[in-house]
Amino acid sequence: MSITFENVSHVYGVDTPFEFHALKNVQLNIKNHSFTAIIGQTGSGKSTLIQHINALLLPTQGSIKIDDYLISVTNKPEKLKQLRQKAGLVFQFPEYQLFEETIEKDIMFGPLNFGKTEQEAKEIARSMIKIVGLDESYLDKSPFDLSGGQKRRVAIAGILAMNPDILILDEPTAGLDPQGTKDMMNLFKSIHESGKTIIIVTHDMNHVLEYCDDVIVMNHGEVERHDTVTQIFQDSEYLNQLGIDLPMMTRFILDLNEQGYHIDPSINCIEDLIEAIGGEING
Amino acid sequence: MDNMTFGKYIPMNSIIHRLDPRLKIVTLFIFLISVFFDAGFIGYGILGIYVLMCALLSKIKLSHILKAIKPMLFMMLFLMFFNIFLLKTGDLLLVLGPVKIYSGAILQSAYIFIRLVLIITLTTIMTSSTKPLELTLAIESLLSPLKKVHFPVHELAMMISIALRFIPDLLDEAKRIMKAQASRGVDFNEGTFTEKIKSIISLIIPLFISAFQRAEDLANAMESRNYNPEARRTRYQILTWNLSDTVALAVTLLVCFVVIVMSFLI
Numbered sequence: 219m220s221i222t223f224e225n226v227s228h229v230y231g232v233d234t235p236f237e238f239h240a241l242k243n244v245q246l247n248i249k250n251h252s253f254t255a256i257i258g259q260t261g262s263g264k265s266t267l268i269q270h271i272n273a274l275l276l277p278t279q280g281s282i283k284i285d286d287y288l289i290s291v292t293n294k295p296e297k298l299k300q301l302r303q304k305a306g307l308v309f310q311f312p313e314y315q316l317f318e319e320t321i322e323k324d325i326m327f328g329p330l331n332f333g334k335t336e337q338e339a340k341e342i343a344r345s346m347i348k349i350v351g352l353d354e355s356y357l358d359k360s361p362f363d364l365s366g367g368q369k370r371r372v373a374i375a376g377i378l379a380m381n382p383d384i385l386i387l388d389e390p391t392a393g394l395d396p397q398g399t400k401d402m403m404n405l406f407k408s409i410h411e412s413g414k415t416i417i418i419v420t421h422d423m424n425h426v427l428e429y430c431d432d433v434i435v436m437n438h439g440e441v442e443r444h445d446t447v448t449q450i451f452q453d454s455e456y457l458n459q460l461g462i463d464l465p466m467m468t469r470f471i472l473d474l475n476e477q478g479y480h481i482d483p484s485i486n487c488i489e490d491l492i493e494a495i496g497g498e499i500n501g
Numbered sequence: 502m503d504n505m506t507f508g509k510y511i512p513m514n515s516i517i518h519r520l521d522p523r524l525k526i527v528t529l530f531i532f533l534i535s536v537f538f539d540a541g542f543i544g545y546g547i548l549g550i551y552v553l554m555c556a557l558l559s560k561i562k563l564s565h566i567l568k569a570i571k572p573m574l575f576m577m578l579f580l581m582f583f584n585i586f587l588l589k590t591g592d593l594l595l596v597l598g599p600v601k602i603y604s605g606a607i608l609q610s611a612y613i614f615i616r617l618v619l620i621i622t623l624t625t626i627m628t629s630s631t632k633p634l635e636l637t638l639a640i641e642s643l644l645s646p647l648k649k650v651h652f653p654v655h656e657l658a659m660m661i662s663i664a665l666r667f668i669p670d671l672l673d674e675a676k677r678i679m680k681a682q683a684s685r686g687v688d689f690n691e692g693t694f695t696e697k698i699k700s701i702i703s704l705i706i707p708l709f710i711s712a713f714q715r716a717e718d719l720a721n722a723m724e725s726r727n728y729n730p731e732a733r734r735t736r737y738q739i740l741t742w743n744l745s746d747t748v749a750l751a752v753t754l755l756v757c758f759v760v761i762v763m764s765f766l767i
Contacts, residue, residue: 234565270683299688315703331686332686
């Protein structure tokens with residue numbers, strides 16, 4: 219499912235003293251099966267942008283096309299609910315959306331809302347809890363007895379349970395410990411490999427380099443750049459100007475190259491880097 | 502949820518915004534009393550002009566005030582409906598089968614409507630021209646004589662200011678949770694009765710949990726700063742009474758006095 223934004227603008231609080239232009243003339247085409255990062259400073263419109271994809275927010279101007287769904291000012295799709303099933307949105311700190319007595323019931327909540335039977339939903343819950351790295355014994359526990367990181371896994375399982383084609387994540391690793399962060403990112407990677415489109419809002423450029431294909435740079439409500447990861451990180455001056463640091467690995471390669479090495483700056487995994495450095499030293 | 506205009510502060514620089522919050526509370530109080538004195542349409546005309554002056558001076562848009570009145574319309578119509586059919590004073594005007602409508606009832610209903618519009622308008626002007634913290638400060642200052650009889654004025658003011666402080670936060674939180682649950686297929690607008698109950702539960706429980714969490718965090722933060730309600734403290738904001746406040750009070754007293762006297766003469 220490819221996502222196309224046509225001239226989308228969004229204004230909060232029209233005709234009030236609090237009027238705020240959160241999105242300005244956004245033109246965008248997110249490819250099917252891509253792993254796209256959205257970066258930009260706080261308040262640049264990232265969260266507003268992603269909430270348009272599952273029609274939680276409707277554009278005040280322009281339109282969004284996702285497969286057969288057209289969302290525009292005048293055309294509020296009647297089958298919104300189906301769109302929300304197809305585009306699963308995980309909010310920042312999703313653990314706050316948990317409310318059921320047991321984890322099983324909470325994961326079943328989404329599938330039941332989208333018309334699955336009790337039995338089907340139970341089976342989905344059983345498989346989802348394993349996918350997010352917890353075992354079946356958790357199903358009967360209360361979600362409120364878990365640690366913060368575990369709660370987040372359960373909340374994400376609740377979205378994955380809807381089996382969305384597009385998974386949208388708003389800073390999913392904020393506040394997690396390093397191991398939890400790594401597990402979480404690897405989880406998204408495997409979901410991507412199973413054929414889904416992933417859109418992730420993040421501030422961690424190391425994640426962008428390691429996991430993503432494309433990058434969207436937001437600045438003051440506008441999409442400034444939409445390019446491949448390699449292209450974006452080549453332009454370190456531009457990123458600097460936005461207050462965004464290069465990923466550690468890219469920075470390291472650029473520093474080495476300044477000292478006379480000739481390593482490809484688009485390398486994104488540590489093994490390749492070691493090999494490249496070894497090649498230069500030995501060769 | 503986006504149209505919560507009632508009670509929202511609108512930052513602006515007007516004479517009304519700059520008035521002492523104590524004056525605004527006292528004025529509103531006096532006004533509320535005098536609005537219930539029946540001085541005929543001339544009396545309400547005077548009060549209406551007074552409210553209109555306040556509105557113009559505060560530079561608040563008329564549309565904002567209308568938005569605040571709108572949610573109350575149902576209650577107004579409800580009250581008017583019962584008044585028209587149940588009051589039996591004045592001349593008999595109309596007979597519709599068993600229903601008899603009297604002139605006094607129509608008059609009373611009109612009064613009720615006018616009173617409510619005036620009250621809501623002035624209250625909206627006050628809340629949108631005064632920061633919530635200024636209001637609490639004013640309440641504390643006005644109640645301070647009660648300290649003599651060991652009434653916990655400071656604690657009360659603190660509670661009010663904390664409550665006011667968290668209203669926008671909780672509203673934001675509620676909006677966020679609603680969106681998160683909508684992403685999981687909850688429809689807050691439609692559905693059968695049981696579905697509606699279920700969707701409200703999915704909002705209320707996370708909201709309560711987060712509210713309790715906030716309360717606990719705040720209590721811890723206050724305690725770790727050794728908060729003591731009885732401690733003597735200085736103020737960042739000090740309320741000052743200016744000439745304009747005296748003038749405003751004089752005008753209000755004059756208007757209300759005239760209306761009350763008129764009501765006894767009629």
